[in-house]
Amino acid sequence: MAHVPASGSIVVSDWHRCKDSKEYFSKILHKKRRKPFGLLESPVMPPHAAVDTVHYKIFISGKSGVGKTALAARLAGLSTPNLHYETTGIETTVVFWPVKLRESGRVLFFRLQLWDCGENALRRFDHLLPSCKEQVDAVLLLFSFTDRTSFEDLSNQIAKWTETPVVKLVVGTKFDLFMHCDVAERDVRDFQERCGLPVLRTGGEVSDGLGDVAPILNCLAENLWHQDCVIARSGSHHSQQETGTLL
Ligand SMILES: Nc1nc2c(ncn2[C@@H]2O[C@H](COP(=O)(O)OP(=O)(O)OP(=O)(O)O)[C@@H](O)[C@H]2O)c(=O)[nH]1
Numbered sequence: 001m002a003h004v005p006a007s008g009s010i011v012v013s014d015w016h017r018c019k020d021s022k023e024y025f026s027k028i029l030h031k032k033r034r035k036p037f038g039l040l041e042s043p044v045m046p047p048h049a050a051v052d053t054v055h056y057k058i059f060i061s062g063k064s065g066v067g068k069t070a071l072a073a074r075l076a077g078l079s080t081p082n083l084h085y086e087t088t089g090i091e092t093t094v095v096f097w098p099v100k101l102r103e104s105g106r107v108l109f110f111r112l113q114l115w116d117c118g119e120n121a122l123r124r125f126d127h128l129l130p131s132c133k134e135q136v137d138a139v140l141l142l143f144s145f146t147d148r149t150s151f152e153d154l155s156n157q158i159a160k161w162t163e164t165p166v167v168k169l170v171v172g173t174k175f176d177l178f179m180h181c182d183v184a185e186r187d188v189r190d191f192q193e194r195c196g197l198p199v200l201r202t203g204g205e206v207s208d209g210l211g212d213v214a215p216i217l218n219c220l221a222e223n224l225w226h227q228d229c230v231i232a233r234s235g236s237h238h239s240q241q242e243t244g245t246l247l
């Protein structure tokens, strides 16, 4: 079972609510709404407050209609279409998210490039999945609270990624449609205990663009940073061993 850091142990969870975060979050907002970023754009900080940006590729996985495109739009603060338009290929969305590391107090911009590919396109064209998986850092495994089969299929989805050392988060969509809910809280809790992965929930109108996405983006950032630290530590361990052998 992958080691998952405790929520809020690495990054300050509610930092978007703190006064000292205003300067950073103002760079991803425009007129109180999220600013869209193109592939070559990034937030610009004044020289005295320059921060490092860390780049990651995130793949959004799940069956057709589960809400992959809607989630990508939500995380970027864009409005989501009410109708289901099947995604016919790969669409990428860039999300910037400022994060404060708990221990050092260091601030970083996370640049998350979300890769969303329509499930039917993935089945039809064999070359799409390898592109999505190439140098990917994390995968969001989606299920819908209104579709029990998508929940029951999670174990299969996770199994497909066991060989790939990437951050894995489970996201339950359509949590707002509680009248049509087909997955009980208890089942989600049992599943979370069994698989040991973070399970997040999403749904409803896109509001001011910070509060409703902060849990997912902070959890993603925390797990990505933790993964980098583990890789860096094992790298330095290996190079120390190699140095030791050479000496
Ligand atoms: N109420 C509600 N509707 C949602 C939510 N997420 C997605 N939807 C709706 O579900 C439908 C399908 O969502 P999409 O995001 O297009 O699904 P997809 O996973 O991208 O599907 P493919 O591109 O075919 O693979 C759309 O009508 C969305 O508006 C949610 O959290 N709440």
Ligand SMILES: [Mg+2]
Binding pocket: 068, 069, 070, 085, 086, 087, 116, 117, 118
């Ligand atoms: Mg789609």
